[in-house]
Amino acid sequence: MKLKRFKLAIMLATGLLALPPLAQAQTVDSVLQQSRGNTANLRAAQERIDGIAESTDKLLQEFKVVNKQIDGLKVYNAQQELQIADQRKSLDLLERSIANAATMERDIAPLLVNMIDGLEDFVELDLPFRLDERRERVTRLRNNLGRANLSVAEKFRQVLEAYKIELDYGNNIEAYTRTLAVDGQEQDVNVLRIGRIALTYQTKDQSRAAAWNTATGDWEALPGSWNRDISEGLKIARKQSPINIMKVPVSAPQEVTR
Numbered sequence: 001m002k003l004k005r006f007k008l009a010i011m012l013a014t015g016l017l018a019l020p021p022l023a024q025a026q027t028v029d030s031v032l033q034q035s036r037g038n039t040a041n042l043r044a045a046q047e048r049i050d051g052i053a054e055s056t057d058k059l060l061q062e063f064k065v066v067n068k069q070i071d072g073l074k075v076y077n078a079q080q081e082l083q084i085a086d087q088r089k090s091l092d093l094l095e096r097s098i099a100n101a102a103t104m105e106r107d108i109a110p111l112l113v114n115m116i117d118g119l120e121d122f123v124e125l126d127l128p129f130r131l132d133e134r135r136e137r138v139t140r141l142r143n144n145l146g147r148a149n150l151s152v153a154e155k156f157r158q159v160l161e162a163y164k165i166e167l168d169y170g171n172n173i174e175a176y177t178r179t180l181a182v183d184g185q186e187q188d189v190n191v192l193r194i195g196r197i198a199l200t201y202q203t204k205d206q207s208r209a210a211a212w213n214t215a216t217g218d219w220e221a222l223p224g225s226w227n228r229d230i231s232e233g234l235k236i237a238r239k240q241s242p243i244n245i246m247k248v249p250v251s252a253p254q255e256v257t258r
Contacts, residue, residue, distance in 0.1 A: 175237035
């Protein structure tokens with residue numbers, strides 16, 4: 001095969017040598033021009049290939065970026081779906097709570113009326129201490145029932161607070177001044193209350209004392225021997241003396257009729 005190619009090359013060279021000089025020059029120029037044209041075509045083709053390769057690489061990079069964004073959006077959408085599902089549960093719970101609140105509001109209204117009525121009866125049947133203040137509290141609670149600017153929860157809170165105040169009265173002692181009729185004359189006296197066990201008073205000059213009799217529903221004069229004990233109790237209530245054992249007049253328990 002190599003021998004044949006070599007023979008062909010000799011024949012072509014012999015053929016060219018056999019041509020006239022002008023023909024030989026034209027043939028060489030034609031070959032060179034054709035070669036330059038082929039080179040230019042190859043260069044242009046290579047440039048197009050390079051351009052296509054660059055565009056393809058750019059598209060590939062953009063595809064990778066978009067693909068990552070899609071993956072991120074998938075994760076984000078999954079999280080959003082979980083949050084939406086949780087919000088729907090919360091919304092359902094809230095709707096049920098609203099429905100229950102409406103039902104409770106209807107039930108609480110008559111309950112508040114009964115509680116205030118019970119509190120009023122309790123105040124009237126209890127020892128007659130701070131009656132004006134306690135009656136005014138009951139009246140305020142009853143008036144608040146018709147106020148539209150107060151929620152049911154706030155009305156209920158106020159009633160519970162009034163009950164707590166009444167409960168605290170049974171667990172403390174206090175001394176205060178009030179005006180009472182003593183021997184038919186109005187005068188200021190020092191009142192001593194020991195929880196709900198005893199309610200007594202003593203005149204300013206410490207000459208007379210009395211205790212509330214739950215059986216008769218009136219004040220009952222005490223012997224003069226009680227004056228010292230009541231004076232000491234007043235000092236303890238006012239924190240003028242340390243807490244100590246004291247004697248107080250206690251009414252006999254009353255039977256409750258139902």
